[in-house]
Amino acid sequence: MTDLPTRRLGALTVSAQGLGCMGMSHAYGTSDDEQSIGTLHRALDLGVTLLDTSDFYGAGHNEELIGRALAAPGRREQAVVATKFGFANRLGEPVRIRGDAAYVRRACEASLRRLGVDHIDLYYVHRVDRSVPVEETVGALAELVAEGKVRHLGLSEAGPETLRRAHAVHPIAALQSEYSLWTRDLEADVLPVCRELGIGLVPFSPLGRGFLTGRYTSAQALEDGDMRRSQPRFADGNLERNLAIVARLEELAARKGVTAGQLALAWVHHQGDDVVPIPGTRRRKYLEENVAAAALELSADDLAAIGAAADEVAGARYDEGSMKFVNG
Structure with missing residues (x-):
C-alpha cells in the first residue's frame, strides 16, 4: 500500500x-482485459480508490471489466466506483x-x-440533456439515492447555471470535466461556482489525452480507431506547435x-484540495508514474513556470460537433 492522501468530493x-x-475499452485503440484487470488491482494496492467508468465506454464493456476486477475477494471494499449515464446511443450511432x-x-x-454491485458510489450525468429540465434528471437521481442504489451524485461537462439548478434539487458531490495545462476554460466561470457550492472537481484527461507526456509525436503513430487521430490538437500543423509545449515541460521536468x-499532473494536483484528477492508463508502469506525481511538491515559481509553458495551445479540444455537448 501507499500513503496516497485523500481528498473530499462534497461529502465523499x-x-x-x-x-x-x-x-x-474505448477510444484509444486495442486493449487487453487481463492486463487491464492487473492494472486495476495494482491501482487499488497503491491506494487509488476512485475508479471512473461509464455505461458508454465500450458499450458497457468497461463496466463489466471493472465488475470482474472487483469480484476478486476484498476488492469491492477498496474501491469507490464512479460511473456515468446519458449517452443513449451505441458506438457508431448518432x-x-x-x-x-x-x-x-x-x-x-x-x-x-454490469458492475455486479448493489450500489454506485458516485453516479454522474455524463452529458446534460438540454431537452429535459435538469431538475427532472437530478430528481430521479435523488430517488435512487433514497433507495440506496446510489450514494453520491455528479455532473460531467456542466455549466455554472446547470450546477446551481442541480445542486438546489440534491447535493452534487463532483463535477467531472476536462482540465489540464492545455484545457483551462473552466477556471473563469465553472470552478468558482463549484467552490461556492462545495462541489469537488474531477479533471479527466489531466495529461491532455496523453499528449503532455511526450509519448506522441505524430497522429500517424496512433492506432486506427484511436479517437485522437481526429482531434484538432493532434492534427497536422497544430500537433507540431503543441509539441513545443511538451519540449518546455520536458526541460522543466x-x-x-x-x-x-x-x-x-502535479500541476493539476496543486490547483486545490478539492481537485481529484483521474489520469487514465492500461499499463501498470504509467499508473505507478502517475501515482508518484501526486507526491511531487511544486513552489509558486514552479507553478508559474509550468503554466507559462502551455500558454499557447493550437486547436480546439474537440471537433465542432462534440463541443456542442460540453459546458451544458
Whole structure:
C-alpha cells in the first residue's frame, strides 16, 4: 500500500488521484482485459480508490471489466466506483443524450448489473440533456439515492447555471470535466461556482489525452480507431506547435528529475484540495508514474513556470460537433 492522501468530493472521501478506465475499452485503440484487470488491482494496492467508468465506454464493456476486477475477494471494499449515464446511443450511432426520469432509472439498473454491485458510489450525468429540465434528471437521481442504489451524485461537462439548478434539487458531490495545462476554460466561470457550492472537481484527461507526456509525436503513430487521430490538437500543423509545449515541460521536468507527464499532473494536483484528477492508463508502469506525481511538491515559481509553458495551445479540444455537448 501507499500513503496516497485523500481528498473530499462534497461529502465523499476518495484518494487524491483516481484512475480513468475509459481507455481500457474505448477510444484509444486495442486493449487487453487481463492486463487491464492487473492494472486495476495494482491501482487499488497503491491506494487509488476512485475508479471512473461509464455505461458508454465500450458499450458497457468497461463496466463489466471493472465488475470482474472487483469480484476478486476484498476488492469491492477498496474501491469507490464512479460511473456515468446519458449517452443513449451505441458506438457508431448518432449522438443522443437522455436525461429523462425513466431513462435515468433504467440506466442505473443496467449499470448495477454490469458492475455486479448493489450500489454506485458516485453516479454522474455524463452529458446534460438540454431537452429535459435538469431538475427532472437530478430528481430521479435523488430517488435512487433514497433507495440506496446510489450514494453520491455528479455532473460531467456542466455549466455554472446547470450546477446551481442541480445542486438546489440534491447535493452534487463532483463535477467531472476536462482540465489540464492545455484545457483551462473552466477556471473563469465553472470552478468558482463549484467552490461556492462545495462541489469537488474531477479533471479527466489531466495529461491532455496523453499528449503532455511526450509519448506522441505524430497522429500517424496512433492506432486506427484511436479517437485522437481526429482531434484538432493532434492534427497536422497544430500537433507540431503543441509539441513545443511538451519540449518546455520536458526541460522543466528534467530539472526536478521527473517526466513531463508527472510535472503536468502535479500541476493539476496543486490547483486545490478539492481537485481529484483521474489520469487514465492500461499499463501498470504509467499508473505507478502517475501515482508518484501526486507526491511531487511544486513552489509558486514552479507553478508559474509550468503554466507559462502551455500558454499557447493550437486547436480546439474537440471537433465542432462534440463541443456542442460540453459546458451544458
